[in-house]
Amino acid sequence: MFGIFLVVGLGFIIRVAMTIIKVPPSMVAVISGRRRQVVDSETGQTKVVGYRTISGGSAIRLPIIERVDYLPLNVVSMPLTFQSSSAGGGEPLAVSAVANVRIGSDDQSLSKAIERLLGKTEAQIHQLVFATLEAHLRSVLSSYSVEQIRANPQETDERLSQEAALVLDPMGIVVDSFSVQRIGGSNTPAHSQDSHAVDRDAAEPSSGAAGPD
Numbered sequence: 001m002f003g004i005f006l007v008v009g010l011g012f013i014i015r016v017a018m019t020i021i022k023v024p025p026s027m028v029a030v031i032s033g034r035r036r037q038v039v040d041s042e043t044g045q046t047k048v049v050g051y052r053t054i055s056g057g058s059a060i061r062l063p064i065i066e067r068v069d070y071l072p073l074n075v076v077s078m079p080l081t082f083q084s085s086s087a088g089g090g091e092p093l094a095v096s097a098v099a100n101v102r103i104g105s106d107d108q109s110l111s112k113a114i115e116r117l118l119g120k121t122e123a124q125i126h127q128l129v130f131a132t133l134e135a136h137l138r139s140v141l142s143s144y145s146v147e148q149i150r151a152n153p154q155e156t157d158e159r160l161s162q163e164a165a166l167v168l169d170p171m172g173i174v175v176d177s178f179s180v181q182r183i184g185g186s187n188t189p190a191h192s193q194d195s196h197a198v199d200r201d202a203a204e205p206s207s208g209a210a211g212p213d
Contacts, residue, residue, distance in 0.1 A: 019063055025056035028105070028148040030114055033066035038107075047073045053110055069118055069148060070108075073177055075149045083136050093149070094140050096182040099164055101129060104174040113172030129173060136167040149183060156183060 023029040032051040040047050052059075061068055080097045103113045117125050140163050149156050161178035168175060 019061050020058055021054070021061055021068055022058045023054050023056060023070075024195055026072065028053050028055040028071050028073055028103075028110060030069045030071065031059065031060065031061055031066050031119055032069070033062070049111075051114065053114075055105065066083075071117060072101055072122055072125075073103055073105055075100050076129075078126070078130055078133070080130070080133060080137070082138055084138040090140060093144065093146065094139065095180070095181065096135065096159070097137075097178065097180045099133060099178050100176040101168065101173050102176060103172055109172040111172070112170060116171045129168065129171070132167055132171070133164055136163060153183065156180075 011081055021029055021031075030051050033052050034052075035048050036052060037046050037048055039045070055073065078099045078101055080095065080099060082095055084093045084095065103109065103117070117128075120128070137160055140160065144156060157180045159180075160180060160183075161175070164178050165175045
């Protein structure tokens, strides 16, 4: 009789242990399957969502009813090198920059990242962020001429940094820093530098997403 109770007890402990998930600080677990009410940090209104999030801790997942997905929160350094047409059809512009990006850890950023990025692999997230940044910044640069950039390179750098933060915000991605190494005509650069970083810590939405391949 004791042996039966022992087997049942061990089975129960194993079953409970299998439902406990542990989440490192560099990840956020999205546990979906049950509805709950939350307060929207932007509007202050109550809304119903079908998930809960856990970061840097542990939680119990209900078997069958709930499933767990993960999103990375660590910073990714993303090199950007591309060419863009310049205003007036002049000499093409060449750009070399580095953006340090991550999924925001605030509620609003996580909500956006869950809607846009959940279910994608880290490689797919990186590819989406890169393609979005490259396409948008190329479009922004098309309104500049080489002469305008040479006249005020710092203003151009700051504009690119602001635009990077703006275009990534709908995905829940924040820009920690944006560094332009080179920008100017493809044949004769307007300016080259080892580091011209624009700190974007303040770029995270005031109301409040990527790991290595």
